Amino acid sequence: MNQIPLVDLKAAHAEVADEVREGFERVLADTAFIGGEEVRRFEREYAEFGRVGHVVGVANGTDAVELALRACGVGPGDEVVVPANTFIATAGAVARIGARPVLADCLPGSHLLDPQAALDKVGPATRAVVPVHLYGQMAEVGDLVTQLPDTVAVVEDAAQCQGASRDGRTPGSGGIAATSFYPGKNLGAYGDAGAVLTDDAERADLVRAIANHGGVAKYRHDVAGFNSRLDGLQGVVLRAKLKRLADGNAARRAAAAHYDELLGGLADTGRIVLPVTAPGNTHVWHLYVIQVTDADRDDIVGKLNAEGIGAGVHYPAPVHLTPAYRGLGYGAGDFPHAEKAASRILSLPLFPQITPDQQRRVADTLTDALAR
Numbered sequence: 001m002n003q004i005p006l007v008d009l010k011a012a013h014a015e016v017a018d019e020v021r022e023g024f025e026r027v028l029a030d031t032a033f034i035g036g037e038e039v040r041r042f043e044r045e046y047a048e049f050g051r052v053g054h055v056v057g058v059a060n061g062t063d064a065v066e067l068a069l070r071a072c073g074v075g076p077g078d079e080v081v082v083p084a085n086t087f088i089a090t091a092g093a094v095a096r097i098g099a100r101p102v103l104a105d106c107l108p109g110s111h112l113l114d115p116q117a118a119l120d121k122v123g124p125a126t127r128a129v130v131p132v133h134l135y136g137q138m139a140e141v142g143d144l145v146t147q148l149p150d151t152v153a154v155v156e157d158a159a160q161c162q163g164a165s166r167d168g169r170t171p172g173s174g175g176i177a178a179t180s181f182y183p184g185k186n187l188g189a190y191g192d193a194g195a196v197l198t199d200d201a202e203r204a205d206l207v208r209a210i211a212n213h214g215g216v217a218k219y220r221h222d223v224a225g226f227n228s229r230l231d232g233l234q235g236v237v238l239r240a241k242l243k244r245l246a247d248g249n250a251a252r253r254a255a256a257a258h259y260d261e262l263l264g265g266l267a268d269t270g271r272i273v274l275p276v277t278a279p280g281n282t283h284v285w286h287l288y289v290i291q292v293t294d295a296d297r298d299d300i301v302g303k304l305n306a307e308g309i310g311a312g313v314h315y316p317a318p319v320h321l322t323p324a325y326r327g328l329g330y331g332a333g334d335f336p337h338a339e340k341a342a343s344r345i346l347s348l349p350l351f352p353q354i355t356p357d358q359q360r361r362v363a364d365t366l367t368d369a370l371a372r
Contacts, residue, residue, distance in 0.1 A: 138156075
C-alpha cells in the first residue's frame with residue numbers, strides 16, 4: 001500500500017542531505033558539539049528571518065517556554081494563564097517552575113486562545129499569559145498586551161508557527177516567545193531543539209545565562225540555572241532547513257488551499273468543517289485540521305490509517321481532562337469550546353512535498369470513510 005504520512009521527514013531530509021553532511025563534517029572537525037559557530041550563525045539567521053532582535057537556541061521547546069517565563073520573573077506560587085486547548089508541554093513548562101497553570105477556553109472557529117477568556121482569568125497572583133500560536137497561525141496578542149496590567153507578561157508559545165505573522169507582527173517582536181524545532185515542525189531539527197525569541201536584550205541575556213547553568217562564562221554562575229543548550233549538529237540542520245523555510249511555507253499554503261477545494265463539497269454538506277484562518281494572519285499551515293461533525297472522529301481516523309493515510313489528532317484531550325492535571329480542579333464542561341474541538345478535530349497529511357495526487361487520494365479516502 002502506498003503510504004501517505006502525516007509529515008514526510010524523509011522527503012525533507014533529501015532536500016538538505018548533502019548540505020547537512022558537509023556541515024556535520026565541519027562540526028566534527030572542530031569538535032564544536034555544544035553551541036559553537038553553527039549555533040551562533042543559526043541564531044543570527046533565524047533572528048533576521050523572524051524579524052526579531054535576539055534568538056537564543058536551547059535544548060527543546062518545553063525548555064524554551066520555561067526559560068521565557070523565568071526571564072519574565074515567573075516563579076513558584078505564581079499563576080500563569082494558558083489555553084485549555086494546547087499540547088501538554090505548555091502547561092508542563094508552567095508547572096515545572098512551580099507556578100500554577102490557570103486554564104482559559106479557546107475560540108470555536110480557529111481554536112486559538114480566546115483573549116477575553118484569558119483576561120477574565122487574570123487575578124492577583126497572575127504573572128503571565130501564554131497565548132499559543134496553534135496549527136500555524138498566531139493568536140491575538142495585541143489585545144492582551146494593551147489590556148493586561150504591567151505586572152503580567154505575555155509569553156508566546158510559537159512552537160507551531162515558524163514564519164507566521166499577524167497584522168505584520170511576528171512571534172516575539174516587541175515581547176518574548178518560545179518555539180520548538182521538534183523534527184515534525186515547519187522548521188525541524190534532527191532531534192529535540194528549541195529557541196527563545198525576543199527584542200529585549202536583557203531578557204535574551206538572562207535566558208542564555210539560565211540555560212547555561214546560570215552564566216555565560218565558564219564557572220561563573222550569576223543566577224540559578226540549568227542545562228538547556230543547542231547542539232552544534234542541530235545548528236547545521238536548522239541552518240540548512242531555514243534557507244528553504246519560506247518556500248516550504250508557501251508550498252504548505254498552496255496545499256492547504258488545494259485541500260479547501262477538494263473538501264469543499266464535504267464541507268457544504270455539513271459533514272466536516274474546514275480550518276478557519278483568523279483575521280490578519282499569514283498562516284504557515286503547520287497542520288491542516290478539519291472537524292468531523294456527524295461521524296465518530298476516532299472511527300474516521302482508524303479508517304484513514306487502515307488505508308495508509310497518516311491522519312492524526314492534535315489534541316485528543318484538553319489539558320484539564322488529562323490525568324496529569326486533574327489536580328487543577330477543573331472538570332468536564334468547564335471549557336466547552338476546547339472540549340468540543342477535542343472530540344471533532346482531525347489532522348490530514350500536510351507537508352511541503354505533498355503532491356496533488358496524494359491530496360486527491362486523502363480527500364477521496366476521507367469521503368469514502370464518511371460514507372461508510
